[in-house]
Amino acid sequence: MRSRSSISPGWTLLLVTTLLVCIVAAPTFGQMPDDGVITFEDTVQVMVAAPTSLIATDHKYDDGEKIDLQWVPSIDDLPGIGTVVGYRIYRQDDGGVAEVIANLPAKANHYRDENTELGHTYIYSVAALTDGAEFMSNLTESISPEREWIDFSKRYLFLIALLVGGAVIYFIEIARRGKKLFVRKIAGLEAVDDAVGRATEMGRPILFIPGIQDMDDVQTLAGLTILGRISKTIADYDTEIFMPVSRSLVMTAGREIIKSSYQTAGRPEKYSDNMVTYITDEQFGYVAAVDGIMVREKPATVFLLGAFFAESLILAETGNYIGAIQIAGTARPAQLPFFIAACDFTLIGEELFAASAYLSEDPKALGSLKGQDVGKAVAMVIIVVGVLAATMGQAWDISSMNSLVDILKTIFSTS
Amino acid sequence: MLVAGIILVLTVIAYLAKVVGGFEGVQFSPTVSVIVVILLAASLLWILVLTLKGRLIGRRVVFLYVGIAVSLPLFMSISQKIVISPETQQLYDAISELPSGAKVLVSFDYDPPSAPELQPMAEAFLYYCFTHDFKVIVIGLWPQGPQQANLAIDKLLALPEIEAKNLQYGIDYVNLGYQAGNEFVIQRMGGSFESMFPTDYSGHPYSDLELVRNIRNFSNIDYSFNLSAGYPGTQEWVQVAVDRYGLSMGGGNTAVQAPMMYTYLQAGQLAGLLGGMNGAAEFEKLVGREDKGTRFMLSQSFAHMVVIAFILIGNVAFIVGGRKKKL
Amino acid sequence: MEHFAVWVAAFLTLGIVSFLYKDNPWYKLSEAIFVGISAGYWFVVLFWDNIYGKFWNGIFPEELIDSAGNVVTREPDYWLLVGAVLGTLMLLRLIPKIGWISRWPLAFIIGCTSGLYLINYFSSNMMRQVEATIMPLVGHWVLDPATSQNAFSAFSGADIFSNLVLVIGTFTGLVYFYFSKEHRGAFGGTAKVGIFFIMITFGASFGYTVMSRMSLLIGRADFLLFDWLGLVR
Structure with missing residues (x-):
């Protein structure tokens, strides 16, 4: 069908092309839109074969909003010739007028319609475009998108989460039954009691900063768990503590923790709500206030335990400047360098949670920590096996190793 | 108080010059810019020598240098090569x-x-x-x-x-x-x-x-x-x-x-x-x-050079160890 | 008014910076203004965006007029009442006798967030990262377009080094954060390599943060010298 122009006079080709296009396109797509009508210029038109084998399938594991189209491109869509300049997708929605929904480049053989509605029925067609004409494929069967309630493409994510989650529950149960779970010693924990003792000896207050996030951040919870331990010692020694916070919920939780420590120590009258004060939610407003408090009150010990952001260095540097002993801990990797540089002891990342579990001896915290260790062990094993297999598979072209890598990558790709 | 008063008067004059007088600001020529850079580098070298002699500078000097390193390049007319990462x-x-x-x-x-x-x-x-x-x-x-x-x-x-x-x-x-x-x-x-x-x-x-x-x-x-x-x-x-x-x-x-x-x-x-x-x-x-990203990069680079210089000076001070006299 | 605003901004900027010299009344004044305004600002934001914008407007949607002058109505979202009830329960903390009820909404918040975070972090920060770490160290097979056949393409020295750093760093870092075994012997040695990598990462992070802080300072210097005094051309 191609290159007829070289052997036929222009007007003959124009006539034949028009006829052929009418024969091919009109019956297959009775309600052709205005912009889908084939137009001709006064140049010679080139005939190309239409795309074939167009099929539409419901996209799996979605909310009924996607339909996948696949077709065999025009046999005239060949590299370097350029007679097919692209493809145009038409869609009929519930028997309505067919509309253009996408224009694709040459060589395209699939398209995903991501704008479908549940309960609607669609019919699609694909046209091969030349420089001035369109050549329609067959129409698809009527198709309605479906909604799937469970996304089975995430099955491996589910299974591995189940493994780690199961390990957490298992270890929590073990801890609840009174079995001692081993957690390695964490450097810096011993310093907590020393730091409280120092403030007591110096007769100066302790400043506890629980980060700037709310109670939904696990770092804040870990910080408050350690506060529970610190406040017990403080209540015993009758040391002064001050805890400025940037979240109202943290203020309430902090007050409860310190109050219960004083009650346990048998001196509830010593507790005051003023020990825990709300400053502001605004990050740098909070920092400006806490900096001022540090310089004026000159606490002997500063605890910075929780979720910190840009304020970490400003706070730790001011604490360092006033000569306080500082114990910090956060799981925000970007802020750890400053704590390490400016504080006496730093709980790095997960050490904060480990310390919280270790100090509280809470079965849930300990069990979670051990369960997570299972996850880490799985990750370590997979990395070693995967890297070795990938290296051996690629270096010596061992197909079984390459297959193993493919399997591992499929499992961990989560999609 | 007197210094604060003088600074206030100068700022008011500068502001009025901008608002009323249409003063368009200052820009250093490339020669002046280079001289400023050399002076800055020389003074840092001098601080290093002092540190080696055991005379340590205070933290406010570091703040001052960072302030200068950030501000002066805004006046300079030299450009910095930007390499695309x-x-x-x-x-x-x-x-x-x-x-x-x-x-x-x-x-x-x-x-x-x-x-x-x-x-x-x-x-x-x-x-x-x-x-x-x-x-x-x-x-x-x-x-x-x-x-x-x-x-x-x-x-x-x-x-x-x-x-x-x-x-x-x-x-x-x-x-x-x-x-x-x-x-x-x-x-x-x-x-x-x-x-x-x-x-x-x-x-x-x-x-x-x-x-x-x-x-x-x-x-x-x-x-x-x-x-x-x-x-x-x-x-x-x-x-x-x-x-x-x-x-x-x-x-x-x-x-x-x-x-x-x-x-x-x-x-x-x-x-x-x-x-x-x-x-x-x-x-x-x-x-x-x-635009601003490019224009500010010179200040950024100067500030980094000053920070690196003070890291070196700080380490020298740490090694020398003595805290004989504070400037 | 614009002149006044610029002067106020300059006055407060210099007031906060004056802390570098020492704590002083100017800093204290700037700090107090900052804290007060920011607390007020957040109150206003939370009220208009959450209580009015989200809750009130959700239950009693405003009628909107589109560009053609037609009234656009929205269906009320009564699910928001569940949130309102939980929010009200939270306020019961103010009544000591029944304050314990406020733990329920707190449990709801923590439960929802944990559920979302569990999957987000597990999927993006654990699974995907393990997948990305599975890589050949020396080279890989690629399709040669000229011959249409697979050919082994060896990595450059820099790529091999880069991949080794990635794999060893990830593995030893995991070892360091493994709490079920004491850091002794070969395990302890591996953990030491891990903390070595972690510290290098912190060094890089420190450098980046210095860059960030300097950027903020440059922004302020530009404000003072250009926007305020007009000294810079």
């Missing part, structure tokens, strides 16, 4: 592949304190979008984000090359405003944009905005760019929009955050990354509109 190039390549009319979602997740780093990125990115006829949808997960977006858009619309395009609000770009809820907003946007943004920043109904009327969720977005200064930010966008909904996304981050984003870049979860002012300057160079 692979992650910036990757972002540029990603948007270069987008066709005209591509729908680009830009989330402004920062506030004025982070503007020196992120506003130049925002302007450069939007400049590229507007000059390449992309359709821009702006949202913000930080309350002041949409305002920052408007500042950038207004500035760009005043440029002759953008003005000539006669861009229309609601057709070529739209600002859907702020929505509270952090990553839960991203999660809900995965189902429906309109459920989270029933109206735009100015209160127009979603369905009335031609640009977004047919945009249901991330499936209808061709590329997304997140300007992030913390939480919620790029990490949350990657975790929800990219990993759950398959959005193609690039990030523009403050330098504090940027190192943590390399993990996502390496794993292919991010298609390009601009880190800090350096990233902004690189991107400005790529899009062909050098």
Whole structure:
């Protein structure tokens, strides 16, 4: 069908092309839109074969909003010739007028319609475009998108989460039954009691900063768990503590923790709500206030335990400047360098949670920590096996190793 | 008190000169700029010698030097070579592949304190979008984000090359405003944009905005760019929009955050990354509109040189050990 | 008014910076203004965006007028009442006798967030990262377009080094954060390598943050010298 122009006079080709296009396109797509009508210029038109084998399938594991189209491109869509300049997708929605929904480049053989509605029925067609004409494929069967309630493409994510989650529950149960779970010693924990003792000896207050996030951040919870331990010692020694916070919920939780420590120590009258004060939610407003408090009150010990952001260095540097002993801990990797540089002891990342579990001896915290260790062990094993297999598979072209890598990558790709 | 009074008088004079007298400011010639650099370097060398002799400087001297290193380059007329990093190039390549009319979602997740780093990125990115006829949808997960977006858009619309395009609000770009809820907003946007943004920043109904009327969720977005200064930010966008909904996304981050984003870049979860002012300057160079990001880089480099110098001096002081006399 | 705003901004900027010299009344004044305004600002934001914008407007949607002058109505979202009830329960903390009820909404918040975070972090920060770490160290097979056949392409020295750093760094870092075994012997040695990598990462992060902080300072210097005094051209 191609290159007829070289052997036929222009007007003959124009006539034949028009006829052929009418024969091919009109019956297959009775309600052709205005912009889908084939137009001709006064140049010679080139005939190309239409795309074939167009099929539409419901996209799996979605909310009924996607339909996948696949077709065999025009046999005239060949590299370097350029007679097919692209493809145009038409869609009929519930028997309505067919509309253009996408224009694709040459060589395209699939398209995903991501704008479908549940309960609607669609019919699609694909046209091969030349420089001035369109050549329609067959129409698809009527198709309605479906909604799937469970996304089975995430099955491996589910299974591995189940493994780690199961390990957490298992270890929590073990801890609840009174079995001692081993957690390695964490450097810096011993310093907590020393730091409280120092403030007591110096007769100066302790400043506890629980980060700037709310109670939904696990770092804040870990910080408050350690506060529970610190406040017990403080209540015993009758040391002064001050805890400025940037979240109202943290203020309430902090007050409860310190109050219960004083009650346990048998001196509830010593507790005051003023020990825990709300400053502001605004990050740098909070920092400006806490900096001022540090310089004026000159606490002997500063605890910075929780979720910190840009304020970490400003706070730790001011604490360092006033000569306080500082114990910090956060799981925000970007802020750890400053704590390490400016504080006496730093709980790095997960050490904060480990310390919280270790100090509280809470079965849930300990069990979670051990369960997570299972996850880490799985990750370590997979990395070693995967890297070795990938290296051996690629270096010596061992197909079984390459297959193993493919399997591992499929499992961990989560999609 | 006297010094403070003199400074106040001088500032009032400078301000009046600007406002009333039309004073346009000072710019050092390249020769003067080089002399200033040499003087600065010589004085740092002198401090090093003093330190070696055991005479340590106070912290205020360090602050003063950093202040000088940041301020003086703003007067200089020497330029700095900007080298394009692979992650910036990757972002540029990603948007270069987008066709005209591509729908680009830009989330402004920062506030004025982070503007020196992120506003130049925002302007450069939007400049590229507007000059390449992309359709821009702006949202913000930080309350002041949409305002920052408007500042950038207004500035760009005043440029002759953008003005000539006669861009229309609601057709070529739209600002859907702020929505509270952090990553839960991203999660809900995965189902429906309109459920989270029933109206735009100015209160127009979603369905009335031609640009977004047919945009249901991330499936209808061709590329997304997140300007992030913390939480919620790029990490949350990657975790929800990219990993759950398959959005193609690039990030523009403050330098504090940027190192943590390399993990996502390496794993292919991010298609390009601009880190800090350096990233902004690189991107400005790529899009062909050098502005504040590039202009500030000289100050940035000077400040880094001073910091490196003081790290060396500090280590020398630590090794020398003596604290014989404080200047 | 604009002149006044610029002067106020400059006055407060210099007031906060004066802390570098020492704590002083100017700093204290700037600090107090900052804290007060920011607390007020957040109150206003939370009220208009959450209580009014989200809750009130969700239950009693405003009628909107589109560009054609038609009234656009929205369906009320009564699910928001569940949130309102939980929010009200939170306020019961103010009544000591029944304050314990406020733990329920707190449990709801923590439960929802944990559920979302569990999957987000597990998927993006664990699974995807493990997948990205599985890589060949020396080279890989690629399709040669000229011959249409697979050919082994060896990595450059820099790529091999880069991949080794990535794999060893990830593995030893995991070992360091493994709490179920004491850091002794070969395990302890591996953990030491891990902390070595972690510290290098922190060094890089520190450098980036210095860059970030300097950017903020440059922004302020530009404001003072350009926007305020107009000294810079």
